[in-house]
Amino acid sequence: MAQQLDELRRERERLAAAANAAENQLTMERAAQKQLSTQLKSLETENIRLKEDLAFFERLLPVDPKAAGVAIRGITAELLSPTQLQYRLLVMQGGKVTGSFEGNLRLTVSVIQNGRAQVLNFPEGKSSDINNFKLGFRHYQRLEGSLTLPAGAVARSLQATVLEKGQVRAQQSLNL
Numbered sequence: 001m002a003q004q005l006d007e008l009r010r011e012r013e014r015l016a017a018a019a020n021a022a023e024n025q026l027t028m029e030r031a032a033q034k035q036l037s038t039q040l041k042s043l044e045t046e047n048i049r050l051k052e053d054l055a056f057f058e059r060l061l062p063v064d065p066k067a068a069g070v071a072i073r074g075i076t077a078e079l080l081s082p083t084q085l086q087y088r089l090l091v092m093q094g095g096k097v098t099g100s101f102e103g104n105l106r107l108t109v110s111v112i113q114n115g116r117a118q119v120l121n122f123p124e125g126k127s128s129d130i131n132n133f134k135l136g137f138r139h140y141q142r143l144e145g146s147l148t149l150p151a152g153a154v155a156r157s158l159q160a161t162v163l164e165k166g167q168v169r170a171q172q173s174l175n176l
Contacts, residue, residue: 085158111150113153
């Protein structure tokens with residue numbers, strides 16, 4: 001009887017050790033699966049960012065390399081909050097570039113506020129951020145920033161205008 005009891009104890013200890021080993025293996029596999037899941041999400045996010053960058057750089061390629069002048073390419077905008085509009089655009093000089101372009105960017109946002117259509121211009125007259133809208137480049141300049149809209153205004157469209165000495169050189173609109 002004592003021998004049988006010792007044998008059963010050894011069997012229980014062996015089975016408990018096997019159960020502990022299996023539980024440890026399962027815990028490690030769950031941790032590895034969680035790590036792989038996190039890594040997959042990170043790679044998917046990076047893939048999306050790389051696709052956006054590729055699309056952006058594809059827009060860098062001139063439509064007609066012989067076309068001279070300044071052009072606006074790749075304009076995008078999105079609302080970060082009801083009062084913050086983030087924009088991104090590229091201004092390019094095409095054709096045979098002989099010198100640097102110096103000018104200004106003007107952004108015009110069409111909004112509906114209190115049931116009425118309004119137009120907001122950026123930079124505003126004597127705004128302190130007028131330097132953020134200055135252009136100076138040889139081949140291209142990438143611009144991005146955010147515009148503060150009045151509370152209750154619903155943005156409908158964004159128009160970007162490139163000016164050189166007060167003259168319109170390029171213009172592009174985007175419906176929001």
